[in-house]
Amino acid sequence: MTETQILNYALNQFAGIDADAFELSAPYWQRKTYKKGEFYNEYKNVCKYLGFILDGVFRTYYIDEESAEEKNVFFYSKNQVVVAYKSFVTQTPCSYYTESMTESTILYIHINHLTELYGRSHHWERFGRLVAETAFNLAMNRAEEFMFRSPEQRYLELIQNHPDIFNNVPLYHIASYLGIQAPSLSRIRKRMVGK
Amino acid sequence: MTETQILNYALNQFAGIDADAFELSAPYWQRKTYKKGEFYNEYKNVCKYLGFILDGVFRTYYIDEESAEEKNVFFYSKNQVVVAYKSFVTQTPCSYYTESMTESTILYIHINHLTELYGRSHHWERFGRLVAETAFNLAMNRAEEFMFRSPEQRYLELIQNHPDIFNNVPLYHIASYLGIQAPSLSRIRKRMVGK
DNA sequence: TGACGATCTTAACTTGGGTTAAGAATATAG
DNA sequence: CTATATTCTTAACCCAAGTTAAGATCGTCA
Numbered sequence: 196m197t198e199t200q201i202l203n204y205a206l207n208q209f210a211g212i213d214a215d216a217f218e219l220s221a222p223y224w225q226r227k228t229y230k231k232g233e234f235y236n237e238y239k240n241v242c243k244y245l246g247f248i249l250d251g252v253f254r255t256y257y258i259d260e261e262s263a264e265e266k267n268v269f270f271y272s273k274n275q276v277v278v279a280y281k282s283f284v285t286q287t288p289c290s291y292y293t294e295s296m297t298e299s300t301i302l303y304i305h306i307n308h309l310t311e312l313y314g315r316s317h318h319w320e321r322f323g324r325l326v327a328e329t330a331f332n333l334a335m336n337r338a339e340e341f342m343f344r345s346p347e348q349r350y351l352e353l354i355q356n357h358p359d360i361f362n363n364v365p366l367y368h369i370a371s372y373l374g375i376q377a378p379s380l381s382r383i384r385k386r387m388v389g390k
Numbered sequence: 391m392t393e394t395q396i397l398n399y400a401l402n403q404f405a406g407i408d409a410d411a412f413e414l415s416a417p418y419w420q421r422k423t424y425k426k427g428e429f430y431n432e433y434k435n436v437c438k439y440l441g442f443i444l445d446g447v448f449r450t451y452y453i454d455e456e457s458a459e460e461k462n463v464f465f466y467s468k469n470q471v472v473v474a475y476k477s478f479v480t481q482t483p484c485s486y487y488t489e490s491m492t493e494s495t496i497l498y499i500h501i502n503h504l505t506e507l508y509g510r511s512h513h514w515e516r517f518g519r520l521v522a523e524t525a526f527n528l529a530m531n532r533a534e535e536f537m538f539r540s541p542e543q544r545y546l547e548l549i550q551n552h553p554d555i556f557n558n559v560p561l562y563h564i565a566s567y568l569g570i571q572a573p574s575l576s577r578i579r580k581r582m583v584g585k
Numbered sequence: 586t587g588a589c590g591a592t593c594t595t596a597a598c599t600t601g602g603g604t605t606a607a608g609a610a611t612a613t614a615g
Numbered sequence: 616c617t618a619t620a621t622t623c624t625t626a627a628c629c630c631a632a633g634t635t636a637a638g639a640t641c642g643t644c645a
Contacts, residue, residue, distance in 0.1 A: 338533040580625090
């Protein structure tokens with residue numbers, strides 16, 4: 196399967212993009228590879244591209260001014276969209292850094308091209324709506340994790356629901372994503388040995 | 391100013407809905423009043439209406455199965471949209487209760503009518519997109535409050551940014567919204583007397 | 586293989602929220 | 616204006632996470 200075919204398949208699964216609609220977009224997608232540590236989008240930059248991850252893992256993180264600590268906000272992996280959503284849709288500077296945590300490959304499209312596609316096909320309009328809903332769900336899930344679950348529960352659910360992330364990311368990044376310090380995560384893991 | 395004029399003005403402010411576009415929608419808006427404690431939408435119900443608050447305050451809350459406690463998720467007040475967004479856009483059962491905390495008055499529109507308006511005017515399509523972005527921002531802000539701020543900081547920011555809510559809601563509901571117990575909020579308030 | 590850097594765990598101590606129950610302050614109704 | 620219910624605060628004790636620093640483990644590469 197070529198990369199384009201993978202993308203076509205994924206877009207079809209995600210938003211019912213059919214062959215014709217995909218054709219419209221084909222000239223606009225570009226390919227890019229990232230080394231570990233390279234940025235997809237940086238703090239204060241306007242996010243101009245929406246990416247589709249062929250391979251690799253990305254993280255977006257916030258730098259707390261008080262503590263100067265990095266706080267992981269989202270992870271994105273294979274076959275997912277990576278984008279700084281708010282910055283992208285409002286074309287305003289981003290509050291976050293989004294970085295590749297591994298060697299990665301993505302296909303990406305410029306917001307102007309995407310906007311053009313919205314006008315040319317209802318399939319793409321639906322795609323836009325579904326990206327919006329996905330972004331909402333990501334944010335809402337994150338809020339719910341923190342509002343309703345303990346750090347221990349968040350840890351267990353991460354293992355359950357995102358083993359791909361858990362298995363490819365150092366524990367101190369997991370701890371940051373869970374909203375705790377590395378020693379706390381160690382204690383949680385120790386506590387759970389018996390269970 | 392009539393209630394319809396208030397709505398027209400608010401929709402124009404929010405999404406640039408002009409007189410013509412508003413005309414299209416006029417037959418669909420209905421008015422409803424709520425007593426304190428009445429539900430806008432209940433757990434397991436599909437949210438079929440999008441409401442605009444003329445007066446009053448609503449809360450949406452989650453009931454934690456383990457502790458059987460209510461956890462406040464969002465507050466909505468005057469001139470804001472009230473809707474169980476995810477349930478509304480996917481027409482699936484809601485995980486939350488949304489309740490009026492005061493005597494309230496809203497204007498509301500059925501999802502079918504709204505969908506019809508999307509097809510009839512770009513103004514309304516934009517409205518739909520902006521509601522989506524508003525929902526995303528609400529959820530993302532909530533996630534950020536919990537990921538990046540301490541309970542004390544959340545309390546201070548609530549007072550700063552939402553005095554209307556702070557002044558109209560009992561402290562034990564504020565505590566729940568901040569993700570802490572009432573005694574903790576008391577301690578935070580006491581701690582701050584000196585500052 | 587051995588040495589270095591990165592990652593993970595542990596220990597000791599501090600801090601702040603949870604829990605429970607009692608009591609104070611505030612509203613509300615009769 | 617009192618009685619009553621609601622809301623808010625306080626106290627005492629517990630526990631989990633934060634903090635800091637040390638040391639163990641793991642990986643990698645010369």
